[in-house]
Amino acid sequence: MAGKLSDAALDTLFRTARTYNHYLDQPVTEDELEAIWELAKFGPTSANQMPARIVWCLSDEAKAKLAGFASPANAGKILAAPVTAIIGMDLEFYEQLPMLFPHADARAWFVGNDALIRESAFRNSTLQGAWLIMAARALGFDTGPMSGFDNEAVDAAFFSATTIRSNFIATLGRGDPSTLMPRLPRPDFDAFNRIA
Amino acid sequence: MAGKLSDAALDTLFRTARTYNHYLDQPVTEDELEAIWELAKFGPTSANQMPARIVWCLSDEAKAKLAGFASPANAGKILAAPVTAIIGMDLEFYEQLPMLFPHADARAWFVGNDALIRESAFRNSTLQGAWLIMAARALGFDTGPMSGFDNEAVDAAFFSATTIRSNFIATLGRGDPSTLMPRLPRPDFDAFNRIA
Numbered sequence: 001m002a003g004k005l006s007d008a009a010l011d012t013l014f015r016t017a018r019t020y021n022h023y024l025d026q027p028v029t030e031d032e033l034e035a036i037w038e039l040a041k042f043g044p045t046s047a048n049q050m051p052a053r054i055v056w057c058l059s060d061e062a063k064a065k066l067a068g069f070a071s072p073a074n075a076g077k078i079l080a081a082p083v084t085a086i087i088g089m090d091l092e093f094y095e096q097l098p099m100l101f102p103h104a105d106a107r108a109w110f111v112g113n114d115a116l117i118r119e120s121a122f123r124n125s126t127l128q129g130a131w132l133i134m135a136a137r138a139l140g141f142d143t144g145p146m147s148g149f150d151n152e153a154v155d156a157a158f159f160s161a162t163t164i165r166s167n168f169i170a171t172l173g174r175g176d177p178s179t180l181m182p183r184l185p186r187p188d189f190d191a192f193n194r195i196a
Numbered sequence: 197m198a199g200k201l202s203d204a205a206l207d208t209l210f211r212t213a214r215t216y217n218h219y220l221d222q223p224v225t226e227d228e229l230e231a232i233w234e235l236a237k238f239g240p241t242s243a244n245q246m247p248a249r250i251v252w253c254l255s256d257e258a259k260a261k262l263a264g265f266a267s268p269a270n271a272g273k274i275l276a277a278p279v280t281a282i283i284g285m286d287l288e289f290y291e292q293l294p295m296l297f298p299h300a301d302a303r304a305w306f307v308g309n310d311a312l313i314r315e316s317a318f319r320n321s322t323l324q325g326a327w328l329i330m331a332a333r334a335l336g337f338d339t340g341p342m343s344g345f346d347n348e349a350v351d352a353a354f355f356s357a358t359t360i361r362s363n364f365i366a367t368l369g370r371g372d373p374s375t376l377m378p379r380l381p382r383p384d385f386d387a388f389n390r391i392a
Contacts, residue, residue, distance in 0.1 A: 004336040009205045013334060014238040014327075034385045041382040042210040044329070046343050048380040054389045062392035100381055123322050123343065123364065130326030131210075133240070138209060140200040147242050147319070158392070168319065184244040185296055186237040189230045193250045196258035196354070 013137050018180055020142045021077050023173030028082040028141070030058070036135045036172075043131030045124040047109075048100045051093035052128035053164045055086040065157055066169070071148040081144065081171035085132065086154060089125035091117055092163040125167045133170065142175030209333050214376055216338045217273050219369030224278040224337070226254070232331045232368075239327030241320040243305075244296045247289035248324035249360045251282040261353055262365070267344040277340065277367035281328065282350065285321035287313055288359040321363045329366065338371030 011017075033056050045051070057063050057078070066084060067075040078084045090096075094110035094117065110117050133143045147168045154166045207213075229252050241247070253262050253274070262280060263271040274280045286292075290306035290313070306313050329339045343364045350362045 003204075003208065005201075005205050005208060005334045008199075009201050010235060010334055012199065012201060013209075014235040014331065017238065019240045030391055033389070033391070037385045037389055039206060039210040042213065043326075044215045044339075044341055046341070050383070050388065052388060056389065056391050058391055100383075102380075120343075122318060126319050126322040127326050130239075130323050130330075134326075134330050135210065138201045138206055143240075145240055145242070147316075184298075187246070187296075189233045192246065192248060193229070193233055193252065195226055195229070195252050195254055 012140075013134060017137050018142070018175065018183065020144050020171070020173070020175030020179070022176045022179035023081055023142070023171070024176050026082065026174050028058070028173055032139070032141070033058075033083065035139060036132060036141070039135035039138060040128065040131040043128060043134075045127055046120060047097070047106050049093050049097070049120060049124045050100055050128065051089045051121040052125040052167075053088040053090050053159075054132070055088065055158050057084045057086065058082075066149075066154065069150045069153040069157065070146070070169075074146050074148045077144060077146070077171055078169075082173035084169055084171045086158055086169050087125060087129040087132070087167045088155075088159055088164040089121040089167050090162075090164050091121055093117075093121055093124075121165075122167065129168060129170065136172055140174070141172055144171035146170065208336075209330060213333050214338070214371065214379065216340050216367070216369070216371030216375070218372045218375035219277055219338070219367070220372050222278065222370050224254070224369055228335070228337070229254075229279070231335060232328060232337070235331035235334060236324065236327040239324060239330075241323055242316060243293070243302050245289050245293065245316060245320045246296055246324065247285045247287075247317040248321040248363075249284040249286050249355075250328070251284065251354050253280045253282065254278075262345075262350065265346045265349040265353065266342070266365075270342050270344045273340060273342070273367055274365075278369035280365055280367045282354055282365050283321060283325040283328070283363045284351075284355055284360040285317040285363050286358075286360050287317055289313075289317055289320075317361075318363065325364060325366065332368055336370070337368055340367035342366065
């Protein structure tokens with residue numbers, strides 16, 4: 001239990017936060033990426049599965065490789081951004097559960113159950129991608145999450161000979177507010193919520 | 197672009213935030229649920245899809261119904277919590293895209309492509325569930341997300357004759373810190389991250 005955040009913090013995280021396609025010309029350092037992880041890692045996953053495996057494309061070479069597998073509109077965003085994260089998911093995440101969730105034989109819940117493995121890896125690595133986005137905002141950065149790319153080609157290029165598969169990607173930097181368009185509609189509570 | 201949050205805010209969102217199974221005996225009001233939505237709705241989804249449809253089980257009757265479809269351990273948590281959210285996903289979310297994403301005929305990207313519909317609904321409703329968790333924390337609440345329940349039975353009971361399917365559920369209230377166990381391991385950057 002904790003207190004309510006300040007209005008300024010709620011703005012930074014939600015109300016004035018935006019997805020960015022263009023960033024200021026300010027590099028993001030490896031230390032800053034580590035600081036984002038050091039917050040995001042505390043976000044919840046089911047039975048502490050933590051299936052996400054992240055590649056941070058910081059070099060020009062990595063950005064060019066990734067951009068080659070993105071839709072034309074997204075390729076330009078990747079090449080221009082300070083860094084782009086590939087949020088992957090390890091389909092053998094359960095091999096880490098003896099370390100991550102030592103209370104029970106959680107590994108045994110998954111071995112041989114491919115449908116449960118895929119569903120769990122996808123849901124929980126998506127949650128971890130969300131924690132990265134919120135952690136980045138909390139530290140003064142902006143992001144541009146995207147799913148328009150060739151997952152199989154990215155997997156071959158960045159996760160070759162592993163059990164990791166790409167989920168989504170996100171550019172990251174300090175957004176250039178002069179490039180923002182008006183925000184798209186966000187319906188009120190009654191549109192998509194019901195009290196039972 | 198915005199400033200870094202205070203250390204206290206980073207604690208509330210990430211570092212001292214925990215998943216709760218037990219809450220203080222303090223009701224959560226409909227106005228508070230609306231306030232959580234009014235923040236969470238600003239979190240990003242791909243092309244503003246917003247596929248999540250949320251049922252907030254606030255009445256004893258709704259809690260009992262939902263608990264009947266949960267694993268025994270989770271049923272007790274649902275019955276005791278002030279409220280439990282069912283985060284569903286509308287598999288016809290694309291019918292809202294002319295309103296939510298008027299820039300292009302985004303509806304046409306999905307009609308007839310069941311694999312893309314399911315992947316998009318699952319990924320983006322999971323992101324929205326994450327925004328709800330973070331918005332709840334930002335407003336001083338705690339949550340207990342869970343996936344251990346009978347999805348088909350919940351769909352029949354809460355989303356009958358709709359195109360909505362359950363994704364995950366989450367209890368919500370003001371957590372009782374006296375019931376917390378020590379936190380599970382959260383590996384450092386190098387374990388699950390790579391710079392490229």
